[in-house]
Amino acid sequence: MHISDILNDNRVGLDVETRGWVYRSRESGKLIFMVIRDSTGIVQVVIEKDVVSPEEFSMAKKATIESSVEIEGRCFKEQKAVTGYEIHATKIKIYQIAENFPITKDKSDEFLLDIRHLWLRSREMTAVLKMRETVLDSIRGFMKEKGYHEVQPPMFVGGMVEGGSTLFEVPYFGEKAYLTQSSQFYLEAFMYSLENVYTISPSFRAEKSRTRRHVTEFTHYEAEAAWIGNQQMMDLEEEMVLFIIRNLLETNREELDIVKRDVSKLKAVEKPFYRYTYEKVIEIGREKGLQLSDAADLGEKEERTITEDFDKPIFVYNFPIQLKPFYHRPDPDDPTHVLNHDLLAPEGYGEVIGGGERTWKKEELIRRMKEENLNPEDYQWYVDLRSFGSVPHSGFGLGVDRLLTWLTGLDHINKVIPFPRTMRRLKP
RNA sequence: GCCGCUGUAGCUUAGUUGGUAGAGCACCCGGCUGUUAACCGGGAGGUCAUCGGUUCGAGCCCGAUCAGCGGCGCCA
Structure with a gap:
């Protein structure tokens, strides 16, 4: 389902499945915070080492910005997440690990063209x-x-x-x-x-x-x-x-x-x-x-x-x-x-x-x-x-x-x- | 087309009277169980746009060329 369909109270507590591209990714030891993006919006996904398989966790760590991914997990309301909701992943599939994405926080209008x-x-x-x-x-x-x-x-x-x-x-x-x-x-x-x-x-x-x-x-x-x-x-x-x-x-x-x-x-x-x-x-x-x-x-x-x-x-x-x-x-x-x-x-x-x-x-x-x-x-x-x-x-x-x-x-x-x-x- | 400005790492940039090219982000390695374009430690990455000149010595000064940006002009 699309991310915009996840961002509401009706989904809280339910299992959802979505796919898109990695928008941001931060890892912290046994936890990965991965924000994913699709045509409708962005949502934070939390991947815990003890929840997914070791292979999935190590792949998730390698998932660079703009890598294409598919996520399954349960939806929670979470104030700390960018768009107010987050998915606690139970499964993660990576379609492609993106090469080093050239766009970073520092960018000029000219470069963007x-x-x-x-x-x-x-x-x-x-x-x-x-x-x-x-x-x-x-x-x-x-x-x-x-x-x-x-x-x-x-x-x-x-x-x-x-x-x-x-x-x-x-x-x-x-x-x-x-x-x-x-x-x-x-x-x-x-x-x-x-x-x-x-x-x-x-x-x-x-x-x-x-x-x-x-x-x-x-x-x-x-x-x-x-x-x-x-x-x-x-x-x-x-x-x-x-x-x-x-x-x-x-x-x-x-x-x-x-x-x-x-x-x-x-x-x-x-x-x-x-x-x-x-x-x-x-x-x-x-x-x-x-x-x-x-x-x-x-x-x-x-x-x-x-x-x-x-x-x-x-x-x-x-x-x-x-x-x-x-x-x-x-x-x-x-x-x-x-x-x-x-x-x-x-x-x-x-x-x-x-x-x-x-x-x-x-x-x-x-x-x-x-x-x-x-x-x-x-x-x-x-x-x-x-x-x-x-x-x-x-x-x-x-x-x-x-x-x-x-x-x-x-x-x-x-x-x-x-x-x-x-x-x-x-x-x- | 005219005038002006700019060109340093993938990106954003610092660089003093001309004296060993520096940082942040991204990337790679390691650490971290609540991060918010995270943080901590380490690493790699440069033909300083190109060509020529001045000088013992040029990223820096001079000239030419190229590229880009901005303004003007042009603009059913």
């Missing part, structure tokens, strides 16, 4: 993996209830290039293919079929970024919905983020404790989120001492300064048109701005969502492309979508890993990704 294939089994990473799962489950549950369909866009894409973007090039039967940077354009195609669609897929960016929130491969949650405007899309995102937080608090209190998250900060997040125009945010930045021009783009430092004192996420909407790509719809009431929004996480974490209304009229789309010196022919099929019953629509893209970094309160995106990929790290 080098041996990530082993660090994955730590309590910290195990907790993160469980919380990741909760976030993804929450997204799927929420979107299903809202009538959205999950779709699978391609990861290999053709020569669609936006100016300034950085694509990974891969050989493709004598041609060049690229790894997708975003599935947005494909979601817009799916929209004409299913109306409300979303995907959770990897996106790839060949950016030579060296910041705590950039990686070259990340989990991208993107949605697109017909007949929806910018403000309505923000409503949906707000509800969705709250749903994820509630689920996480309900499902993963233990994991949040393991990563030392201050849960009061998460509990404080409630409706409504702040909603400020771009100009208002520039004003807030200036009040906090930032030197910002009227149409300054917000860098990481600016976002951190602006968001660090906030207790709830902030929507920033209607950016100056020159800051945003052609597919954002210009505001009909103010063509110098687009109907878009970013969602900035509080506590200094910054941008987690970018979204807004799409330019849906064919002529306007082509005009915007030309204004940005792009050739509409390079986007032939995307433009073609506007030729057959085009409709107003909106969408967004959320960086799952960035969201998780905020929710877990960790200081670097590479701590929430099992095998993070950066400019300088491709292994393990």
Whole structure:
């Protein structure tokens, strides 16, 4: 049985059997205290020399950290044991004596990345993996209830290039293919079929970024919905983020404790989120001492300064048109701005969502492309979508890993990704 | 890409004006019947990132190279 099933009063006095890996082991002459770990938790096992066979005892003494073991014994309540219960072993079977495990109490972030294939089994990473799962489950549950369909866009894409973007090039039967940077354009195609669609897929960016929130491969949650405007899309995102937080608090209190998250900060997040125009945010930045021009783009430092004192996420909407790509719809009431929004996480974490209304009229789309010196022919099929019953629509893209970094309160995106990929790290 | 910092045992690190490379953890051997990343005794483990230079003598000073980290920039 799993360790979590042992850690309760119902098992006290009963014989149990469990298996896992040696988490700690201390021996004291005729006594061995062995803490074992499985996917559900840790529990102390006491092995007494006079209770088990001499062979079992000497094997147990040799059991190193991470050795795989199976234990039979009786369960006791014991305050002195790490998790409050312990097993007095009557039988112990060793599957493999582990080689010298390289991770000890002294470890650097860098070293943990080098041996990530082993660090994955730590309590910290195990907790993160469980919380990741909760976030993804929450997204799927929420979107299903809202009538959205999950779709699978391609990861290999053709020569669609936006100016300034950085694509990974891969050989493709004598041609060049690229790894997708975003599935947005494909979601817009799916929209004409299913109306409300979303995907959770990897996106790839060949950016030579060296910041705590950039990686070259990340989990991208993107949605697109017909007949929806910018403000309505923000409503949906707000509800969705709250749903994820509630689920996480309900499902993963233990994991949040393991990563030392201050849960009061998460509990404080409630409706409504702040909603400020771009100009208002520039004003807030200036009040906090930032030197910002009227149409300054917000860098990481600016976002951190602006968001660090906030207790709830902030929507920033209607950016100056020159800051945003052609597919954002210009505001009909103010063509110098687009109907878009970013969602900035509080506590200094910054941008987690970018979204807004799409330019849906064919002529306007082509005009915007030309204004940005792009050739509409390079986007032939995307433009073609506007030729057959085009409709107003909106969408967004959320960086799952960035969201998780905020929710877990960790200081670097590479701590929430099992095998993070950066400019300088491709292994393990 | 630019700027800065760092590189000493498997890991985390100390190393004084340039003068015999030191510790903790992990590992091996021995001891201990209630340990909490135990404790006590012993042991093994080093091309001081690499290459070159200065010097009687370099972990330390100088130069180059490599690697990593941090910040900036970049950033559907």
